[in-house]
Amino acid sequence: MSDVTTVRPEVTRAALEAAPPGRLKDDPILITFGMLKTFGGIRAVDIDHLEIERGTITAIIGPNGAGKTTLFNLLTGFDRPDRGAWRLDGRRLDGRAPHRVARLGMVRTFQLTKSLSRLTVLENMAVGAQTQRGERLERALLRWLWRGEEARVEARARELLDRFGIAHMADEQAGTLSGGQRKLLEMARALMAEPHLVMLDEPTAGVNPALTESLLEHMRALNARGVTVVFVEHNMDVVMDISDWVVVMAQGRILTEGPPEQVVANEEVIDAYLGRARDPAGGGEAGEANDV
Amino acid sequence: MEFDVILGNAARAGLGPQAAIFALAAIGLNLHFGYAGLLNFGQVGFMMLGAYGTAITVATWGGSLWLGIPLGLGLCVAFALALGVPTLRLRSDYFAITTIAAAEIMRLLIRSSPATELTGGPFGLQTIANSFYDLNFLPDGRFGWGTFTYSSNQLWVMLVAWILVCLCSALVLGLIRSPWGRVVRAIREDEDAVRSLGKNTVAYKLQALAIGGVIAGLAGVIDALQQSGVGSENFEPQVTFFVWAALIMGGLATTVGPVVGAMLFWFLREGVESFIREFSGLGWLPDGLAGFLDGAEGAISIALMGIGLIALMALWPQGVFGRRRDLHLGT
Structure with a gap:
């Protein structure tokens, strides 16, 4: 794998597209170096170098078990790696x-939606706000300060x-929402x-096709307003439809990355992932993944 | 059978200082569990620190009561931090185990012989409330009628206790309706979701623990003032569970729930005891059974309340003021 940690040569789009996994981006918002997370001998995440391009949908x-969710947990501080460094906008x-990761501008959602059931939908949204000074205990009773x-x-x-x-x-109350509505609420709350x-x-996991279409529209709209989107997805139609860039993980490592058309044509990817999903006879594991 | 006597005794207990003390402890516990989702099984520890902090300052050190009370409440904050800092990052069951153990360890330390000079050990501490009763502006004499006759000092402590109950209820209501309270309630629902939205959930949990602990500390202070003394036998672990029972009866995460629950708890407890006394006094029972009942009213009353509480959980789990549909919105 490439070992590009200190030197940042000038890169062109053409050079980028020809490069191996862990390639440099023109304007990365997120850079990860040497991230390793083991669970009792299993290398759940083992990434030398990963960059996420600003303003894209990746x-x-x-x-299953490739380390996607673990990577999310590590990047957002919910889990600690054995080693590794990563920066958001240079920080x-x-x-x-x-909570500090979130305050710096990287906000995540969860595979199993986490709606705050006994709060109203509006209260759920308000918890997402970062500017409410009335959340400080010493100001809580001083209504005029936060009204x-x-x-x-x-x-x-x-x-x-x-x-x-x-x-x-x-x-x-948010607990009365349907599963799909909760997905919408969680995304809106993150915003x-x-x-x-x-x-x-997995923003579209367990969501009906009509609502999936609507969720994808929201992701596009969000992206159009300058927010960088990274998402884990099992549904290849969704991936092909919406993403600018695809990172393929297997056994904790980055197998390859590239534009979606290029990635689906990659032999390694077909072997590791897509081949089985497209093969009705042997599609056990990958098929289940699509149903998640 | 004298039902008016039974009802009178029950109502006196439901309005008495013990009910107010339980109401304060339950208001604190409601902030802990009802709003913040913290499983605190050591509420009696906070009550004990409030009571002993006050009593030690006055009786052992000869200090002022008005220094002792803030000191006792300060100890409650320290206890909250000591409990919370190591355990609130962990899963909630670890915290629950720690609270019950910490409260009981503290009680055993307080009554141990090396601590006797400071805490009075098994004998407790006496005559601590003189400056409190000096403030009593009510005229001397006895007030009320029948069962509801109170001395001036009894009335004074009840007045102060119930005013504190109202103030603490208002304080918790105000906090819970603020954006701070919204974050606290959100943590109860799903802590990870709240962390992912940029809130330092450990800090909020510590704050909720400390505030609820100080309110329980006030309960302990009133207890010490009411008896003008403290004794470690008043702070056994079952007190925590009685407060839980009161809170659940009244309704979790409601403003009046803990107060009404505490009144109801003492009303029922005294009512059942009184009923057993009256009943065994009628002479309908064979001598052996009457002899067994005589003196065991307290234990039987508690046992019956336990059965009642189980029935309540099965039939009426939301309590008097809780909302039933909230129970179906599990997280």
């Missing part, structure tokens, strides 16, 4: 607690809920934090 694909993230901000937060939350088509549920980079862990 898909991370790979069979070191390694060793930072999850104005609260109105602004609510207005923004209602606007986002409206855009995501769940505004009519704003005052209902309340005004992230530069959103990390979506």
Whole structure:
């Protein structure tokens, strides 16, 4: 694998596309070096070098157990690697607690949606806001200090809920939402934090086709407004449809990366992942992955 | 059978200082568990620190009561930090185990012989509340009628205790309705989701633990003032579970739930005890059974309340003021 840690040569798009896994990007928002995470002898994540290009939609694909979710957990501070360093916009993230990672502009969602069930949908959204000073204990009782901000937060939350088509549920408890609505809420709530980079862990898992289409629209719209999107996905149609760049993981390592058309034609990728998914007879494992 | 006596005794207990003390402890526990989702089984530890901090300052060191009370409450904050800093990063069951152990260890330390000089050991500490009763502006004499007759000092401590109950209820209500309270309730639902949204959840949990602990500490202070003394036998682990019972009866995550639950707890406890006393006094029972019942009213009352609580959990799990549908929105 390439060992590009210190020197950053001038790169062109053509050179980029010809390079091996771990390639340099023109304008990376996220750079990861030498990340290793083992679970009792198993190398769950073992990445020499990974860059995410600013303003793109990047898909991370790979069979079950490839380390995709572990990578998400490591990058967002929910799990600690054995070693490794990574930077968001040049600021070191390694060793930072999850809430600090989020405050620096990288906000994640979860594979199993985490709606705050006994809070209303609107309250769920408000928790995502980063500007509410009334969240400090010493100001909590001084209503006049945060009332104005609260109105602004609510207005923004209602606007986002409206855009995501769940505004009519704003005052209902989030636990009453359907599975698909919870996915929408979780994505909308992440946006309340005004992230530069959103990390979506299987945003379309368990969602019906109509709602999947709507979720993809939201991801495109988000991207169009300058937010970088990284997502884990099992559904290759979705990946081909929406992503600018695809990173393929297998057994904790990056197998290859590139534009979607190029990646699906890669022999290694077909062997490791796609081949079995496209083969109805032997499609056990990968087939299950599609159903997640 | 004298039902008016039974009801009178029950109502007196439901309005008495013990009910107010339980109400305060339950308000704190409601902030811990009802709102922040913290499984605290050591609430009695906070009560004990509030009571002993006050009592040691006055009785052992000869200091002022008005120094002792803040010191006792300060100890509650310290206890919250000592409990929370190592365990609140871990899963909630570790925290639960630590709380029950820590409270009981502290009680055993307080009553141990090396601590006798400081805490009075098994004898406790006495005459600590003089400056509190000096403030009593109520006229001397006895007030009320029948069962509800109180001395001036009894009335004074009840007045202060119930005012504190109202103030603490209002404080918790205000906090919970603020953006701070929203984050705290969100942590109860799913801590990882809240962390992913940029909130330092450990800090919020520590704050909630400390505030609820100080409110329980106030309960301990009132207990010490009410008896004008402290004794370690008043702070056995079962007190925590009685407070839990009161809170669950009243309804979790509600403002009036802990208060009404505490009143109901003492009303029922005293009512059942009183009923057994009256009943065994009727002479309907064979001598052997009557002899068994005599003196065991307290234990039987607790056993019956345990059965009642199990029935309550099965039939009416939301308590008096809780919302039933919340229970179906599990996380």
